[in-house]
Every structure is written in C-alpha cells, then in structure tokens.
Amino acid sequence: MNYLTGFLFINFSKIEPLSTSNIEYLTIDTCPPNRLYRLFMLSPQLKYLNIRDMWNDYGRSKLDSISLFAPKVMALSMTIEYYLCDDFHLLLKQFSQLKQLSLKARGEDFTNGRKWENFICSYLPRLEEFRFVCNDILIATTMNQVIESFQTDFWTKQHQWYIVCDFHVDRDETYVYTVPYMFNEFRLCPISTFESKTTVPSSSTLLAHAYDNVQQLCLILSDTLFHRHYSNVETLVLCQVVENETIGHNIQALINLSSVKHLTIDCDIKSTCFLHLLQQTTMSLSSLTFGNSCPLLTLTSKFSDRAICEYLNQRITSLNLSHYTFSDDCMKQFYCVFSHLQQLHIWIYKWYDLIELLNEMKHLTCATISCEEKFNVGEDIHKWLKERTRLKNFTYQFDNYSMKLWIGSV
Numbered sequence: 001m002n003y004l005t006g007f008l009f010i011n012f013s014k015i016e017p018l019s020t021s022n023i024e025y026l027t028i029d030t031c032p033p034n035r036l037y038r039l040f041m042l043s044p045q046l047k048y049l050n051i052r053d054m055w056n057d058y059g060r061s062k063l064d065s066i067s068l069f070a071p072k073v074m075a076l077s078m079t080i081e082y083y084l085c086d087d088f089h090l091l092l093k094q095f096s097q098l099k100q101l102s103l104k105a106r107g108e109d110f111t112n113g114r115k116w117e118n119f120i121c122s123y124l125p126r127l128e129e130f131r132f133v134c135n136d137i138l139i140a141t142t143m144n145q146v147i148e149s150f151q152t153d154f155w156t157k158q159h160q161w162y163i164v165c166d167f168h169v170d171r172d173e174t175y176v177y178t179v180p181y182m183f184n185e186f187r188l189c190p191i192s193t194f195e196s197k198t199t200v201p202s203s204s205t206l207l208a209h210a211y212d213n214v215q216q217l218c219l220i221l222s223d224t225l226f227h228r229h230y231s232n233v234e235t236l237v238l239c240q241v242v243e244n245e246t247i248g249h250n251i252q253a254l255i256n257l258s259s260v261k262h263l264t265i266d267c268d269i270k271s272t273c274f275l276h277l278l279q280q281t282t283m284s285l286s287s288l289t290f291g292n293s294c295p296l297l298t299l300t301s302k303f304s305d306r307a308i309c310e311y312l313n314q315r316i317t318s319l320n321l322s323h324y325t326f327s328d329d330c331m332k333q334f335y336c337v338f339s340h341l342q343q344l345h346i347w348i349y350k351w352y353d354l355i356e357l358l359n360e361m362k363h364l365t366c367a368t369i370s371c372e373e374k375f376n377v378g379e380d381i382h383k384w385l386k387e388r389t390r391l392k393n394f395t396y397q398f399d400n401y402s403m404k405l406w407i408g409s410v
Helices: 033-042 063-069 085-092 113-123 140-149 153-158 247-254 271-280 306-315 328-337 353-360 381-388
Strands: 003-007 025-030 048-055 075-081 100-106 129-137 163-168 173-178 185-188 194-198 216-221 235-241 262-265 287-290 318-321 343-348 366-371 394-399 402-407
Touching (some): 085 113, 113 153, 306 328, 328 353, 353 381, 381 394
Parallel strands (some): 003 025, 185 216, 216 235, 235 262, 287 318, 318 343, 343 366
Antiparallel strands (some): 129 173, 163 173, 163 194, 394 402
C-alpha cells in the first residue's frame, strides 16, 4: 500500500517498532509534533505528508529525532493553529530535503517575508514550491510592511513567489497568501473598508488566474469593484448585499456566473437582484439554500412572481429551507413552483404534513424533514409511511423531531 488517507487518530506508541510500512503518500487529520518522529520511523518510505490539523503540544524533546527518520520527505502540507512561528520553524528545519511546502497558519511572524526568507535560505535550500495562506490581526500601517517584506529579490526574482495581502479594516484582520490561491474556499468582502495589495508585477497575467482553484465563494456584494476574477465558482454564498444599481455589473465582472451550480442566500436581498442572479447563472444553477435572513416568500411575492417562479420551477432540483415553515396555502403553491425537486430540506409544523409533502413531490430521492412537534403516531414508522404515501422503496433515519429519507424508484 503506497497511499493512505483520512485516519482520524493513529496511536503510534501502540505499533511495534519493527512493523514498518511502504507508504509513500499519507494524509492524516491530526498529529502532535512529538509523535512525528515515530510516524517517520515506522514509515521510512514516506515522501508526501498532509496533516490537516497540526496542533502544538509544546513538546520539543523529540523534534530533533525527526531528521534521522525523514530523509525522503519531499512534500509537506499542514494546517496549524496556536503556533508561534519559531516553534514551527524548529519543527520545519528537520525536513532539509523538502521541495514542496503548503501551509495554512495564523500569527504575526507567519506574515513576515524576511523571516521566511532567512529561514528557507538556512534550512530549506532545496525548496522549489512554497504555497501558504496566513492571517493575523494587524493595523493598517503594518500592511505596507507585510508587502515590502515579500518584495525582495529572493521572492520576486529568484523564486518568483508572489503574494496578495487583503486587509479587512473593520476587523483589523489581514490575510496574506501566495498566488495562485491554493484552497477551494474563499471569503471576499469588497466593501469600502476592504483593501488589497499585491507583489505581482503589473505586467504579469498571474492575477487573471490567481483564483482559479476557488470553487466556493462567500461574498459580501457591494458597489465596490475589485480587479480580480473567480472563474470556477460552483458554490456562491451571499452573506450581505449592499443594494446599488451597479451590483449586477459588479458581480458579472467578479464571478463567472455560468459555472455556479449552488446558490446560498443568507441575507436580505431584493427580488430584482435575485432574478438577475437566476438569469445570469444560465442553466448551471440547480441548487438553492435560503438562510434565516432571506425570506423566500418575500422574494417570490408569496410565489406569485411569475418570472422568478418559472426560473425556480425549470431549474431547481435541490432546495434547503431548513429554517422555514409555511402555511397550508403557501405549501400548495410551493408544490407547484418546486415540482421537480429531487432533494429537499424543510421544516414542517406537524408530522401529518409529511404525508401530503411526499405524495405531492413525486421526484424526491432524498429528503431531510424537521418538525416542531415530537413524532407520536403510535405505530411503526415504516408501516405508517408506506400505508399513507406513494413510497414503496425507501429507507430512513429518525429521531423524535427529524427524519432523513432516501427514496428509491417506485
């Protein structure tokens, strides 16, 4: 076995020292640094290691032993929290043969380009690829210092490693990351209190593809326009919309809406803006989620807005309304508007409402139903559903206030 992914916890102290493996590629959820030496001792062929959550136990006694057992490690990827940069460097210097390093971290020294330059030159001379996302609480004047620390010849000429620094003024929080951006999730707040600077040369086309890896974008939509583009967003989350006549143009310049498959609206939004989003996502959009702050009935004028309802009927097959309940009259309109739903998450007032819902929504294959009342029908659930609904082939998980259903073909 050369690949191993996804162990939540490995108790290396329980493994016999003579039991070594041929694993070359390993992904684990968490591991304290003072157990890494044993991991490498038991996996002498390990070349690529990904630790999703590297937590600091402040134990340094065995760190120096890592270098003895990890001569073949060429690629390292880590997410770390609550680390001092010096502590992390003490660990990292054990990997002198490292060629690729990917890092997600939080802390002031992690955004210091000169400190990284000195460390890499001294301890990671073979490093060819360095990708990171680091954030810290900084003041505005520090933003320029961060940018300057990554503008030396080491960064811009020798390695051509370029960074972007996003500063959220209202939170005094700064994100510094290499481009192209390495993760598939991104949160963007392009409002008047947001600033962004980069070391990418103005003549370079690198920024045009800097966010190609981003598939999920959480966005505050405003009239502030930034010169960046997200071309491969499949999940768009709107957490705030600052209404303005230029918003339609701004979002089209910012995002390739034709790639959006799932839209989450977790804020108050006007029906005109909602309709614009439905129109611009062409035929790719098939999934919708509405949060607490977005009233679906208001957006659709209680399902009477013909233009919006036609789009919803034609294209939406997955709907999450986990924070909503509707009156009986609205539910009848709901069945008509969302008649093609295959997946549904919804609240109901009472369990007997589930009977009508399942009989009306004939295309459902998966449903999560939460109810305000405790289930108390006095008989077997499977029998109760089978006798009162169209369902014949189905399975379920259930507690007193919620049910998950997987529905097969009739």
